[in-house]
Amino acid sequence: LDEFRVFNAGIGGKIITKTIFNLLYWSGIRSGELLALSLRDFDFEARTVTIDKNYARLDKEDLILEPKTPKSNRTIGLPGLVCDMVQDYASRLVDYHDGDRLFDVTKHFLYHEMERICEQSGVKKIRIHDIRHSHASLLIELGTNILLVSERLGHEDVQTTLEIYGHLYPHKDEEVAGRLDR
Numbered sequence: 001l002d003e004f005r006v007f008n009a010g011i012g013g014k015i016i017t018k019t020i021f022n023l024l025y026w027s028g029i030r031s032g033e034l035l036a037l038s039l040r041d042f043d044f045e046a047r048t049v050t051i052d053k054n055y056a057r058l059d060k061e062d063l064i065l066e067p068k069t070p071k072s073n074r075t076i077g078l079p080g081l082v083c084d085m086v087q088d089y090a091s092r093l094v095d096y097h098d099g100d101r102l103f104d105v106t107k108h109f110l111y112h113e114m115e116r117i118c119e120q121s122g123v124k125k126i127r128i129h130d131i132r133h134s135h136a137s138l139l140i141e142l143g144t145n146i147l148l149v150s151e152r153l154g155h156e157d158v159q160t161t162l163e164i165y166g167h168l169y170p171h172k173d174e175e176v177a178g179r180l181d182r
Helices: 003-010 015-026 031-036 080-091 105-122 129-141 148-154 158-168 173-182
Strands: 050-052 054-058 061-065 076-079
Touching: 003 015, 003 105, 003 148, 015 105, 031 054, 031 105, 050 158, 054 105, 076 148, 105 129, 129 148, 129 158
Parallel strands: none
Antiparallel strands: 050 076, 054 061
């Protein structure tokens, strides 16, 4: 979280970049899921985003595809600050039509922005997908049940989540013992 805060401060005034990276960090969605989003996918009253498609680019053509797996179809709760950012960003769009992609950029744009911000902020460069891992790590650190982490990430089963993030639980048994003592 501290590292993300430094990274976030390094973004500067680019509202599209700030909105994208905050949405990635605070939701844990995949970059292809983010790039397929339209404003229709958000319920700002309920503070959720529905993931039901995936973006890909093939031979210079934008494609909206089915999600990676059936469990990738999901609705994710969002912090209010992220909803506010998305609404502010969307309010500034010109010629946006209902159902258009909200972020009309490519994965190359995300990669370039990640490099730029890491260089400016001094944060170690990671892959875009690693922001998803940062989100999962944050949830685990906050004590979120592994089943909920798995559902939020859209994994097919909790075993996948445990295989990827199980190493983040080495001292959780000690925490349970401490709770039982209390």
